[in-house]
Amino acid sequence: MCGIAGLVVAPGQPAPDPALGHRMNAVIHHRGPDEGGLHHDDRALLGMRRLSIIDVDGGHQPMHAADGQVCIVFNGEIYNYRELRAGLEHDGHSFESQSDTEVIVQGYLRDGVAIFDRLDGMFAVAIWDRRTQELVLARDRFGEKPLYYTHDERRLLFGSELKTLLQSPDCPRDLDDDALRAYLAYGYVPCPHSVFAGVRKLPPAHYLRYRDGRASLHCYWRPSLGPKTTLGEDEAAEQLEELLDRAVASRLVSDVPFGAFLSGGLDSSTVVALMARHMDRPVKTFTIGFKEEAYSELDDARQVARHLGTDHHELVVEPDAVDLLHKLVWHFDEPFADSSAVPTFLVSELARQHVKMVLTGDGGDEMFGGYDRYLRLLKLERLGGLRAPGAALLKFAGGIAPNPHGERLSRVGERLRLPFDERYLSGVAVMRADTAHELRPQAGGARHFHLPALDQPDSHLGAGNEPLDRAVAIDLQSYLPDDILVKLDRMAMAASLEGRSPFLQPDLAQFALSLPTHYRVRGGRGKHLLRAVAEKWLPPRAIRKPKQGFAIPLADWFRGPLRTLAADTFASQAFRERGLMRPQAAQSLLHDHLERNIDRGEALWQSLCLELWARRFLDDPATAVDGGAACS
Known part of the structure; x- marks a missing residue:
């Protein structure tokens, strides 16, 4: 896990100043406190800060191909790098290190940009190719690793965090009104926007080419929510168990101590149970709680830890809320209001006292239909055939029912009148439209609940007609990469800790998305098939535990x-x-x-x-x- 940053100038422009590269590196020291490096030539600066996890003594970056004509900086981990390396060696490529970074370099020399689709991992990559005078940026499939950029005909700036770009005095700083509107609705700034109008986020599963002052954006992979599997439930459960086991095992490759976040919920408990199957020592697990019992999952985590025999670490925290809020603002770079970032930061600090890398349960809710809002949406969609009369009836009922019930009925009636994406997103929004309009008039309007990212021509994810699939498609494009994974990356990196998410292993994720709705949601609960598989490893309480999530008082x-x-x-x-x-x-x-x-x-x-x-x-x-x- 690292942080990367850099600058490439167009032909005829003054050479980049190395001092800028050093400033860009210094401001993300927390992402890689182990070492730093900088490549500098007449066209390019490529910098990185390293948190060494694999090939601790080797794998230094920036890394160059043997002839020095291709240079790479890379943030992330590639879990199938050994298999890729074996294929490259078979084709005559030689290696000087044991790092996954060199596998990307050699893969690029053989396959060009096609190498990105072959990588199973989380990554943000920058490759400067002096042979073609081209910069290539790439980001992993689900957006686990961040990458900001800004460009014009003179230069392109990029970095793992927005603050790296701000080291350049000519980085655009005009606010993006769409980004602020979305922030008030959802609590985050959706990709490809950033809070600054002239700065963008590279979308997940995309690469960018910058040459001669011009940039082009390309998609290399799309998740699909169809066609649905025809496997019977027992066969599907067997395949799911195999894929889960493989995903967790692949993420245990590390040359440094590691552990797992454990909330006692289904997703993190499943990950820990599978880790225990592959380790010859107890899994180190980490949980934090607040003194307010309603916001603490310590008892649930303890029960799972005892059941699995983990080396469990927990802490009841009474944080300095003011100091903590200022820290979070600094590390997120953009306005970000998911308050569960607080416990994520605190548990990351706890884990970092013992390990350098953790596995998490992130992605399980999207893949297996675990969010309560999916259940609410399915209830709402059952009124679909009666949408117009149903909306009118609910509006009338809302007018005569006492508050707050009347307001709630009226809002449901209003949602029924909306197109699907806005109907779903209106239930996801963390701030009501009327409140947002009172705070900031520009936030109102007919499109208040529409995510700017959904206007992109490549926004569709191949979803079918099932409402659950359509909602998941929206979350895969926005909520997962722009909230959940941003929170994990920034808060873990604030503590110089690497976080890995087995549920985002491509084969596992694609299989989960191919499950029909009744394999994911049944009996008023999500994650039906996952629960059925995990029953053999976990105590009943972990299987039955309702969705709680990280919350603060x-x-x-x-x-x-x-x-x-x-x-x-x-x-x-x-x-x-x-x-x-x-x-x-x-x-x-x-x-x-x-x-x-x-x-x-x-x-x-x-x-x-x-x-x-x-x-x-x-x-x-x-x-x-x-x-x-x-x-x-």
Whole structure:
């Protein structure tokens, strides 16, 4: 796991300044504290910070081909690198290290950009090819590893984190209004947008070529949600067990100590159970909890840990909420309001005291229909044949029913009138449209719930007509890469920890997506087939445990440690003059919350994260250069 950054200039432009490369490297030191490197020539800067996991003594980057004409920097891990290496050696390629980085270099020399589709792993790659005077950027299938870029006819800047690009004084800094609108709806900025209009995120499963001042974007892989498997349930369960086992085993390749996050839920517990099958020593597992019992999964994790005989580590935390929030703002680079980032960061810090890499259960909900919102959507879609009369009836009922039931019925009626993507996304949004409009008038409008990413011509994922597939297709394009995987990458990397997600192994993921709805959702619960397979490894409580997710006591925090910070922020002159949100609306949210009229914790968290981000990255650009040292 590493961080990469760089610059390539078009022909005729001044040579890149190595000092810029050193600044870009320094600002992501937390992503790779073990070592750093920089390639510099008359057209290119390629830098990296390394967290050494495989071939600790070798595998140094930037890495060059034998003739020095091809240079690579690479962030991630390739799990099938040994198989790929054997094929390359058979074809006459020789190797000087044991690293997966060199496999990508040799694969590129043999196959060109076709090598990316052969990689099973998580990666963000930059290859400078002096033979063709071309820069190639690539990102893994599901977007586990981030990659930002900005370009024009003079140069292209790229980096693992947005703050690397901000080291260049000519990096665009005009805000993207679509990105801010989406942020208020969903709590994150969706790909390919970034918070700055002139900076983009490379989409998952894409590569980019930059040559002679021009860039072209290409998709090398698409997940498919059809056709559906014809296997019987017992046969499907047998195949699923084999694929799960293989995915976990492939992610145990490491030259450093490793472990796993364990919440006691189905996904992380399944991963730990399979790890235990392949290890000759107890799996190191890590769990954190809060003193508020409703937000703690310690008991569930303990039971699974005892059942599997793990070397279990847990911690009840009482974090400094203000200090922690400032750290999160720094590490995310963009406005990001998924509050489960807090426990993710804390458990990453705990794990890093013992190991350098962990396996996680991320991706299981998308692949196996585990989110509660999928269940709510399926209930809503059963009214599909009665959409127009159903919407009218619910609107009428909402007008006569007492609040809050009346409001809820009216909102369901409104959703029934929307096209499918907006109907689904309106149930996913973390901030209601009317609240977003009160805070920021530009956030309203008919397309409020539409993700900008869905406007891309290559946005379809081959989904069939089943509502669950259509919802999963949207999540694979947006929620998974732009929220779940961003949270894991930034929070783990903030602690200099690598996180691996077995559920995103391509063969396993594709098989899971081929399962018909009734293999994924049955009896009002998701993950039906996964539960059936995991029963042989896990205690009954882990199988039956309802979806909980990482949560924090936001409501209490805004009546306690975050109260003063929020009040002072929303009353400040800087907040008023910036104009990103209406001060009166933000103050009203806080007042309602403090008076216990309604829980406004999530909306307050979003609002505060946005303003603190603006102070850090807009008001004082110098802190975007060197401010991370205190927070890493």
